[in-house]
Amino acid sequence: MDSEAKILTPELVNVKKPVWAFSKKTFCEGMRDGVPIALGYFAVSFSLGIAARRAGFTPFQGFLVSLLNNASAGEYAAFAIIMANATYLEVAVITLIANARYLLMSCALAQRFAPGTPFWHRLVIGYDVTDELFGITIARPGSLNPYYTYGAIVLAAPAWATGTALGIIAGNLLPLRAVSALSVALYGMFLAIIIPPARKSKVVAALVAISFALSFVCNYLPGISALSEGTRTIVLTVAISSAAAVLFPVNQDEQEAEHDA
Amino acid sequence: MTHNNYIYIAVMALVSYAIRILPLTLIRKPIKNRFIQSFLYYVPYVTLAVMTFPAIVNATQSPVAGAMALVVGIAAAWFGASLFQVSVACCAVVFVLEFFL
Numbered sequence: 001m002d003s004e005a006k007i008l009t010p011e012l013v014n015v016k017k018p019v020w021a022f023s024k025k026t027f028c029e030g031m032r033d034g035v036p037i038a039l040g041y042f043a044v045s046f047s048l049g050i051a052a053r054r055a056g057f058t059p060f061q062g063f064l065v066s067l068l069n070n071a072s073a074g075e076y077a078a079f080a081i082i083m084a085n086a087t088y089l090e091v092a093v094i095t096l097i098a099n100a101r102y103l104l105m106s107c108a109l110a111q112r113f114a115p116g117t118p119f120w121h122r123l124v125i126g127y128d129v130t131d132e133l134f135g136i137t138i139a140r141p142g143s144l145n146p147y148y149t150y151g152a153i154v155l156a157a158p159a160w161a162t163g164t165a166l167g168i169i170a171g172n173l174l175p176l177r178a179v180s181a182l183s184v185a186l187y188g189m190f191l192a193i194i195i196p197p198a199r200k201s202k203v204v205a206a207l208v209a210i211s212f213a214l215s216f217v218c219n220y221l222p223g224i225s226a227l228s229e230g231t232r233t234i235v236l237t238v239a240i241s242s243a244a245a246v247l248f249p250v251n252q253d254e255q256e257a258e259h260d261a
Numbered sequence: 262m263t264h265n266n267y268i269y270i271a272v273m274a275l276v277s278y279a280i281r282i283l284p285l286t287l288i289r290k291p292i293k294n295r296f297i298q299s300f301l302y303y304v305p306y307v308t309l310a311v312m313t314f315p316a317i318v319n320a321t322q323s324p325v326a327g328a329m330a331l332v333v334g335i336a337a338a339w340f341g342a343s344l345f346q347v348s349v350a351c352c353a354v355v356f357v358l359e360f361f362l
Contacts, residue, residue, distance in 0.1 A: 101305030195338030
């Protein structure tokens, strides 16, 4: 390996750097754009920590969950059903559903790797595909330089994990009123994700309204309300999204135009 | 039956990572099926909306404060506030209102 690399080096020096090569400038741009994201993550994960504490997680365990999952809705949904002593299978299914959007984002990101990008970059980028990091990565023109995203991840991921741990600790210390206020931060984050696209698309706006309404109804309807919160979320998501996909199919070009915007 | 938190963590982490890594490594071609494409496109909005309401109303000490946080959060996001700003606005509404409620 070593000797081979040495033989190749003189030739490579003269070749223009590939788009995926490490560049300090690109990495720093990623860090710059990662600052507001990290701040937001820190605030929101604090309220996630409050949920984690209710589910019986220690600060270290909460830190671990967030460090390994990087998923707001996914983690929150899992904590909510773990509180109700969910089975491991239920936790796997709710994590799958609440995080299903990352599947789509990863598909989109997969198209943006320049040919020849070393395979391991895909494994590292996959560690932290979130709404925000996906958003800033896909918004950059041309092929993807993973080091841009890494710059943002080195700030965002620790902020997310640390905030969760602190939320668990502070949940014990803070007065009830402060905990009450902080516990809506996560919902604020959800709204910040779903409302801007709803403003642009009437279909998405209608879907959000219908989802609110049906979720409300199912929360109080006899029979259905007996189902666990996680199960209701899964059933409603699959039912409403399937209906929307049949009635209002989207085409790929429209989607990409929105991501680029 | 009692469950081990570390097994919960492992299950969550495996699923979360698999969801992201499988498309990046295996599905290198665009998904052509229009239904799956559309379904995946709508899922995030639906699932987050379902999880937000009515849960936000029940998350606070006073349901009225939670409902107001929802209204203010929607308005702030509608007018282009960032993730951080929307979250802080929601918290502030609850914090202030619960002084009076």
